[in-house]
Structures are given as C-alpha cells and as structure tokens.
Amino acid sequence: MRRRLRQFFVIGLTLSLLGIGVPAWSQDDPRSCNDLMAEDTPAYVVCRWMATPEEAAEIAKFWLDNDGQNMIDSGPMDPIGIDCAEPGNECATDSEGDGEMHDVGEPDVEGAEDGGTPECQNGEQCYVDPSEITAAEKTAAQETPAGKAAQTLAQTNMRVWIETELADDYKAGKLAEAAKKIAALAAAQPGVVGIRFTSQLGYNQTFATADELDKFVAETATALRTLAPGKKLAAHTLVPLLGCGANDECKAEMTKKHPLADPERIGAWLAKGYLDQLALDNGHLATAYTTWQIDPAQAQRNQWIQVRARAWDAYAQIAAEDAGFAAAGASQLTEEQATKAITERIATPLQDDAAETVTLWTRWQNDQGQVNRVYGEKWASNAAWEQLKKLGTVRARLATIYDPANPEVDLATDLKNLSEVFGQVYLHTA
Structure with missing residues (x-):
C-alpha cells in the first residue's frame, strides 16, 4: 500500500510539472479545455489541461507497467544530511521527539500508542490539555x-x-x-x-x-x-x-x-x-x-x-x-x-x-x-x-x-x- 501511494504521488508530481507552459487563452491551444466551460465565462477564467487525457494515460502506463518496475528503479532521493559536529553547523537541542527515525504511523515517543498520553524522558506527563474551559x-x-x-x-x-x-x-x-x-x-x-x-x-x-x-x-x-x-x-x-x-x-x-x-x-x-x-x-x-x-x-x-x-x-x-x-x-x-x-x-x-x-x-x-x-x-x-x-x-x-x-x-x-x-x-x- 505504501508503495502504491508513492506511485500516485510521483504521477501527480509529473503531471503538475507538465502544466508549465503558455496560458490557454484561445481554443487553438492544444492544451485548452475552454470548450468545457459555459459560454458566458469571463475571459480571465481559463481552463487548461496540465496533461491531456492521452498524455496522462501514457504517464501512468510508464510508471505502473511491469508491476511498477520503473518506480522501483527510480529509488528514493538521496537524503540531505548535516554533521552537527562540523565547525559552523548549529543543531537544535530542544526539538520534540527522541531524535530517531520512525516508520510512518509509528509514534515518535514511547507510550503514545493508541492515543495514550506520552511521558517525557524524565518521567513527568508532558501533554497538557490546551483548553481553558473548566x-x-x-x-x-x-x-x-x-x-x-x-x-x-x-x-x-x-x-x-x-x-x-x-x-x-x-x-x-x-x-x-x-x-x-x-x-x-x-x-x-x-x-x-x-x-x-x-x-x-x-x-x-x-x-x-x-x-x-x-x-x-x-x-x-x-x-x-x-x-x-x-x-x-x-x-x-x-x-x-x-x-x-x-x-x-x-x-x-x-x-x-x-x-x-x-x-x-x-x-x-x-x-x-x-x-x-x-x-x-x-x-x-x-x-x-x-x-x-x-x-x-x-x-x-x-x-x-x-x-x-x-x-x-x-x-x-x-x-x-x-x-x-x-x-x-x-x-x-x-x-x-x-x-x-x-x-x-x-x-x-x-x-x-x-x-x-x-x-x-x-x-x-x-x-x-x-x-x-x-x-x-x-x-x-x-x-x-x-x-x-x-x-x-x-x-x-x-x-x-x-x-x-x-x-x-x-x-x-x-x-x-x-x-x-x-x-x-x-x-x-x-
């Protein structure tokens, strides 16, 4: 499921990039979809395909063919790392969480599972109800x-x-x-x-x-x-x-x-x-x-x-x-x-x-x-x-x-x- 969601994310990102171009001011523009709008629509309201239906189908086919092999081959982007020990770098020391990587959906602090109230590292309760209503x-x-x-x-x-x-x-x-x-x-x-x-x-x-x-x-x-x-x-x-x-x-x-x-x-x-x-x-x-x-x-x-x-x-x-x-x-x-x-x-x-x-x-x-x-x-x-x-x-x-x-x-x-x-x-x- 997680891989499928990532596939749709990349497809959506690709479609948005294809939207860059000349505005569809006229019906002669191949990306114009102004014909789908009412006749009395003001001129400043325009409709433009980010990708035509045919292009969208080709894009989806590219990423999903062969059980998404192209998606798998693309791999994750290289992470950007900062060495806090390197001279000139400053790293915050008062951030929330425990400083460790966690999977999606996994609580950042031990004890916060199932809606429970997490405890701070020194044992006291660190969650406070923000409501001022008694x-x-x-x-x-x-x-x-x-x-x-x-x-x-x-x-x-x-x-x-x-x-x-x-x-x-x-x-x-x-x-x-x-x-x-x-x-x-x-x-x-x-x-x-x-x-x-x-x-x-x-x-x-x-x-x-x-x-x-x-x-x-x-x-x-x-x-x-x-x-x-x-x-x-x-x-x-x-x-x-x-x-x-x-x-x-x-x-x-x-x-x-x-x-x-x-x-x-x-x-x-x-x-x-x-x-x-x-x-x-x-x-x-x-x-x-x-x-x-x-x-x-x-x-x-x-x-x-x-x-x-x-x-x-x-x-x-x-x-x-x-x-x-x-x-x-x-x-x-x-x-x-x-x-x-x-x-x-x-x-x-x-x-x-x-x-x-x-x-x-x-x-x-x-x-x-x-x-x-x-x-x-x-x-x-x-x-x-x-x-x-x-x-x-x-x-x-x-x-x-x-x-x-x-x-x-x-x-x-x-x-x-x-x-x-x-x-x-x-x-x-x-």
Missing part, C-alpha cells in the same frame, strides 16, 4: 437548550455546528466572556465540528469601517482558536458584487452600496486562516440585479464563477446558503416548482464545483413574529419537503439551521425529521 463551564453549557440539543443529536448521524452572533458582544467589549461561553458549549458535547460566530459579515451595518471589521474577525478568530482548539470556525455573509459578473455599472453600484462586502478583504481573511468555512447567501440574487437585466440564474452563475476564479476553496470550505425554500406558514411550492428550485439553488452550486455544501433555512421567524417553514406546521407533509427527502445521495452536503429554544414540536421529533434530509445542522444559540 468542567463546571462545560456542565453549565450542557443544560442550555443548545447543549441539550447537541446531546440529542449525538443519537442521530448529523454533524453539529454551534451558530451564534459575536459581533454585538465584540462592540460591547464583552468578546472574551461571550467567546468562552460559546467555546464551553462546543466543548461540552464530543463531536461538535465547529463554531459559526457571525452572519452577514461586512454586509450589515454592524461595523462602520474596514479596520473595525478586520479587527473583529482577527480578534474573534484568535480568541476562539485559543478557547476551542481543534474546532473549525465559520462565518456567513453576502457579497453582492460577485453577482454582477462583467457588468461595470452593476459593480460600481454594488461597491458603493456595500463597501465593506469586499471580495478582496474576504479573500484575505481566508488566506490568513481566520475562517475554515465561508457561507455565501443566495437570497439577494433573486431581485438585486434587475436594473442591469441580470436574472437570478445569471446572477448565481456569476457569483460562483467569481468564487472559483478567486480559488477561495483553496483556503476554506465554501457553502451556499438559501432561505428561499421557506414561506409564511409553509412552502407553497408544487412538486414541479420544488424540483426546479432544487435544481437551480442546490444542484447547480454543487455541480459547478463552487460550493461544497448547501445550507437551507427550514424554519425561521420574521420581525412580525410570522413563522416561515419549508415543511408544514407540526411537520405536516408538503411537496417541497417530500422532494428534499429524495436527495439522499447528497445528504452529507446539505445543512440546516435549528433553534432549539423555539422547537416546532420537540427536540427529538424535530431533529429526527431534519436528519432525514440533512447531514449537518447548525444549532443556534443567542
């Missing part, structure tokens, strides 16, 4: 509605995130206290994936300046990384500029109207590692671009082309978010309408390889107290919900947001029904 704080978190919901979810097959809003706490000077409470909730139940700490980031009016916005993201991410080590961090936002595509008038207006929802700033947050997941809302795509004759399908296509072109998925997981399936009382979509909506707003982002997951709001309440649902009241069946239940093959890529303080029926009933459609759930906590 047992009492975890116990208190378990008694909250979200804590109880997380325990109930442990009996389902859904992955769990904690969803909250820390922007107001940050502005009130209470970030440390609020972050610790959320971290305790994430730590209270084993299996919680991560924390989504803000929504409409840069789109709403919470922050007045770009510097203030940047400081919030940086300081909140740093606090949560310290308090909840190992948990992923996520944020939600809207970036209207992305839906404009190549329309300059649209881009100028969206930049003026939403100056903090800047793709370059968002890309910097991702590159710096502040976020592990970024959710992009689709709600504005339906009506925001009519002035420029950009319909919802075009706006969505423009957004995801821009996301791919910026390679945001190289830094974080990208999610699409949609509240449009829900309606006052319950969804009124017919089976045909529901199928069309699923195709356009769920299947398309996934098939375009732009979003890796899609988050649907299945139940939410507006400012007037009116409840909007995808399913019927008290889980009554309807066409939209029945069509969503048929998406079993992509269930792991579908997520929803659930407020355990405002259940439809009760925790057990609600979460059981949600688990029939969704592979992930964001537990909302105030």
Whole structure:
C-alpha cells in the first residue's frame, strides 16, 4: 500500500510539472479545455489541461507497467544530511521527539500508542490539555437548550455546528466572556465540528469601517482558536458584487452600496486562516440585479464563477446558503416548482464545483413574529419537503439551521425529521 501511494504521488508530481507552459487563452491551444466551460465565462477564467487525457494515460502506463518496475528503479532521493559536529553547523537541542527515525504511523515517543498520553524522558506527563474551559463551564453549557440539543443529536448521524452572533458582544467589549461561553458549549458535547460566530459579515451595518471589521474577525478568530482548539470556525455573509459578473455599472453600484462586502478583504481573511468555512447567501440574487437585466440564474452563475476564479476553496470550505425554500406558514411550492428550485439553488452550486455544501433555512421567524417553514406546521407533509427527502445521495452536503429554544414540536421529533434530509445542522444559540 505504501508503495502504491508513492506511485500516485510521483504521477501527480509529473503531471503538475507538465502544466508549465503558455496560458490557454484561445481554443487553438492544444492544451485548452475552454470548450468545457459555459459560454458566458469571463475571459480571465481559463481552463487548461496540465496533461491531456492521452498524455496522462501514457504517464501512468510508464510508471505502473511491469508491476511498477520503473518506480522501483527510480529509488528514493538521496537524503540531505548535516554533521552537527562540523565547525559552523548549529543543531537544535530542544526539538520534540527522541531524535530517531520512525516508520510512518509509528509514534515518535514511547507510550503514545493508541492515543495514550506520552511521558517525557524524565518521567513527568508532558501533554497538557490546551483548553481553558473548566468542567463546571462545560456542565453549565450542557443544560442550555443548545447543549441539550447537541446531546440529542449525538443519537442521530448529523454533524453539529454551534451558530451564534459575536459581533454585538465584540462592540460591547464583552468578546472574551461571550467567546468562552460559546467555546464551553462546543466543548461540552464530543463531536461538535465547529463554531459559526457571525452572519452577514461586512454586509450589515454592524461595523462602520474596514479596520473595525478586520479587527473583529482577527480578534474573534484568535480568541476562539485559543478557547476551542481543534474546532473549525465559520462565518456567513453576502457579497453582492460577485453577482454582477462583467457588468461595470452593476459593480460600481454594488461597491458603493456595500463597501465593506469586499471580495478582496474576504479573500484575505481566508488566506490568513481566520475562517475554515465561508457561507455565501443566495437570497439577494433573486431581485438585486434587475436594473442591469441580470436574472437570478445569471446572477448565481456569476457569483460562483467569481468564487472559483478567486480559488477561495483553496483556503476554506465554501457553502451556499438559501432561505428561499421557506414561506409564511409553509412552502407553497408544487412538486414541479420544488424540483426546479432544487435544481437551480442546490444542484447547480454543487455541480459547478463552487460550493461544497448547501445550507437551507427550514424554519425561521420574521420581525412580525410570522413563522416561515419549508415543511408544514407540526411537520405536516408538503411537496417541497417530500422532494428534499429524495436527495439522499447528497445528504452529507446539505445543512440546516435549528433553534432549539423555539422547537416546532420537540427536540427529538424535530431533529429526527431534519436528519432525514440533512447531514449537518447548525444549532443556534443567542
């Protein structure tokens, strides 16, 4: 198995080297695969074979023929050695490990097998739990509605995130206290994936300046990384500029109207590692671009082309978010309408390889107290919900947001029904 993995590594390395060449700006370039892209793809987004399918087959054949003899003959690269005794060479003396070579998968320190706690050479325990959350704080978190919901979810097959809003706490000077409470909730139940700490980031009016916005993201991410080590961090936002595509008038207006929802700033947050997941809302795509004759399908296509072109998925997981399936009382979509909506707003982002997951709001309440649902009241069946239940093959890529303080029926009933459609759930906590 180890040799086979090394074969694939060398093949991949060889293919990447073959990618060096003249950019595929035209269809006349033999390495161009622009013909596989949509007609309205911007000119700066190009497709180019690193190796054509025929070349890739020849490369694989060269390395794998004769039971991989060419791979065996290539041998390992000569190691680079440093003689610490040679004058002028300096070698660290405080490095971790025992200074000996180990096979892949073998623990570096004796006693660390099977997840055990290794001991330092002088006998004391050298592993320290980095979490600053106490047992009492975890116990208190378990008694909250979200804590109880997380325990109930442990009996389902859904992955769990904690969803909250820390922007107001940050502005009130209470970030440390609020972050610790959320971290305790994430730590209270084993299996919680991560924390989504803000929504409409840069789109709403919470922050007045770009510097203030940047400081919030940086300081909140740093606090949560310290308090909840190992948990992923996520944020939600809207970036209207992305839906404009190549329309300059649209881009100028969206930049003026939403100056903090800047793709370059968002890309910097991702590159710096502040976020592990970024959710992009689709709600504005339906009506925001009519002035420029950009319909919802075009706006969505423009957004995801821009996301791919910026390679945001190289830094974080990208999610699409949609509240449009829900309606006052319950969804009124017919089976045909529901199928069309699923195709356009769920299947398309996934098939375009732009979003890796899609988050649907299945139940939410507006400012007037009116409840909007995808399913019927008290889980009554309807066409939209029945069509969503048929998406079993992509269930792991579908997520929803659930407020355990405002259940439809009760925790057990609600979460059981949600688990029939969704592979992930964001537990909302105030």
